[in-house]
Amino acid sequence: MTDAALSPQATDGAVVRVALGDRAYDIVIGHGVLREAGARARALGARKVAVVTDENVAKAHLPTALGALADAGLDARAVTVAAGEASKCMSTLAEVTDQLIAARIERGDLVLALGGGVVGDLAGFAAAILRRGVRCLQAPTSLLAQVDSSVGGKTGVNSRYGKNLIGAFHQPSLVLADVDTLDTLPPREFRAGYAEVAKYGLIDDEALFGWLERSWEEIFAGGPARIEAIAASCRSKAAIVARDEHEHGDRALLNLGHTFGHALEADVAYDGSRLVHGEGVAIGMAMAFRFSAALGLCAPDDARRVERHLQAVGLPTSPKAVPGGVSDADTLLEHMRQDKKVSGGRLTFILARGVGRSFVAKDVDADKALAFLKTELA
Structure with a gap:
C-alpha cells in the first residue's frame, strides 16, 4: 500500500469482495450504511430478521437497525444480551438460540449481528447452529469488529479452558461496516480495535504499516484516512480468507499477537476492566516481535x-x-497450550523476520518460550 491508495472512492466509502465462490459476499464500508440494512436484507430474500445485540449497542444503534428493517417491510425482532466478554459463553448462546427459535427464524431468514466482536461471534455461531444453518448479516459497530472479527466466518464462544475453543466457520451473507457507529465508541475501545489494523501491516505489508505510522492521528480523528484504514484491513483479510478459509495454512497469520494475547486474556479471566481483546493483541504483537528478536529471526x-x-x-x-499484574511464566505457558493452533501438543506461534514479514512457526521449543516469558515478567 502507498499513500496513492487513498483513492476518491475510498474517501467516500468502499466495497471489498470476499471471493469464496458461491459463498462470496461484500463488505460495504461507509457513512450511514446501517440505514441500508432493510433494503439489503430484502435483497437477500429474507422475510424475518432477528437482530442480536448487546445492551450498550442497543441504546445507540438498535433503533436505526429496526427502523431500516421496518421501512423495508420486514418482520424484525431484537434479542439483547449483556455487554462484555462474559456473554460469549454457552449459557448465553443457549438463551439466544432459544429466543431465535421462539421468534420462528427459519433457514431463509436472517440473523443480524449488531455490535462488536462479542456479539458478532455469538450471533454468528447461533446462526451457524440454528436449524443447522441460518444466514447471518454482520453489522459491526466497533473498529475491531469492522476490520477483523466480522469478516471471514469465524464464530464461536469461549470455554473455561480458553478463548474461542467452541465454534464453527459460518460465512456471513453480507457485512455492513457503518463508520458512523465508531463515533460512539469509548476512546479505549477504538484504540484497542486499532491494534488489529496495525496487525495487517505487520503480517505482510510494510508499506501499510509505514502509512499507519504517518497517518494514525488522521485515522483516530475520522474522515477519509479512517475509511481507507478499514478498507485496507478488510482487503488484506479478504485475500487471506479467500486463500485459506478454514485456517489450514497461512490464515493462521491473522493470529499474530494472539497466542500471547489470548493467554493474557485467559489469565485475567476475560475481565475487560483489566484487559480488552485489542489490548491483549497489542501486547501480544510486541511480544511476538521481541520473541522473534530473541530467537535471532528479526532485528531488535x-x-x-x-x-x-x-x-x-x-x-x-x-x-x-496489565492492571493488577499477571501470573507467572509457567501459568501463562499453560494457557498457551490451550491455544487453537496447538497441534499434537506442540506450540505454534506467529513470528516475524521483520515488519511485514510474519510467518507461522510450528513446534516452537517450549523451554525457549518459557525462558522468554520469564524475561518479559522480570
Whole structure:
C-alpha cells in the first residue's frame, strides 16, 4: 500500500469482495450504511430478521437497525444480551438460540449481528447452529469488529479452558461496516480495535504499516484516512480468507499477537476492566516481535519500531502493563497450550523476520518460550 491508495472512492466509502465462490459476499464500508440494512436484507430474500445485540449497542444503534428493517417491510425482532466478554459463553448462546427459535427464524431468514466482536461471534455461531444453518448479516459497530472479527466466518464462544475453543466457520451473507457507529465508541475501545489494523501491516505489508505510522492521528480523528484504514484491513483479510478459509495454512497469520494475547486474556479471566481483546493483541504483537528478536529471526530495531508505534497510539506493549499484574511464566505457558493452533501438543506461534514479514512457526521449543516469558515478567 502507498499513500496513492487513498483513492476518491475510498474517501467516500468502499466495497471489498470476499471471493469464496458461491459463498462470496461484500463488505460495504461507509457513512450511514446501517440505514441500508432493510433494503439489503430484502435483497437477500429474507422475510424475518432477528437482530442480536448487546445492551450498550442497543441504546445507540438498535433503533436505526429496526427502523431500516421496518421501512423495508420486514418482520424484525431484537434479542439483547449483556455487554462484555462474559456473554460469549454457552449459557448465553443457549438463551439466544432459544429466543431465535421462539421468534420462528427459519433457514431463509436472517440473523443480524449488531455490535462488536462479542456479539458478532455469538450471533454468528447461533446462526451457524440454528436449524443447522441460518444466514447471518454482520453489522459491526466497533473498529475491531469492522476490520477483523466480522469478516471471514469465524464464530464461536469461549470455554473455561480458553478463548474461542467452541465454534464453527459460518460465512456471513453480507457485512455492513457503518463508520458512523465508531463515533460512539469509548476512546479505549477504538484504540484497542486499532491494534488489529496495525496487525495487517505487520503480517505482510510494510508499506501499510509505514502509512499507519504517518497517518494514525488522521485515522483516530475520522474522515477519509479512517475509511481507507478499514478498507485496507478488510482487503488484506479478504485475500487471506479467500486463500485459506478454514485456517489450514497461512490464515493462521491473522493470529499474530494472539497466542500471547489470548493467554493474557485467559489469565485475567476475560475481565475487560483489566484487559480488552485489542489490548491483549497489542501486547501480544510486541511480544511476538521481541520473541522473534530473541530467537535471532528479526532485528531488535524491528521490535522497537513496533513498540514505538503501538505506544504512540496509547496501546500497552508489555504484560507488566496489565492492571493488577499477571501470573507467572509457567501459568501463562499453560494457557498457551490451550491455544487453537496447538497441534499434537506442540506450540505454534506467529513470528516475524521483520515488519511485514510474519510467518507461522510450528513446534516452537517450549523451554525457549518459557525462558522468554520469564524475561518479559522480570
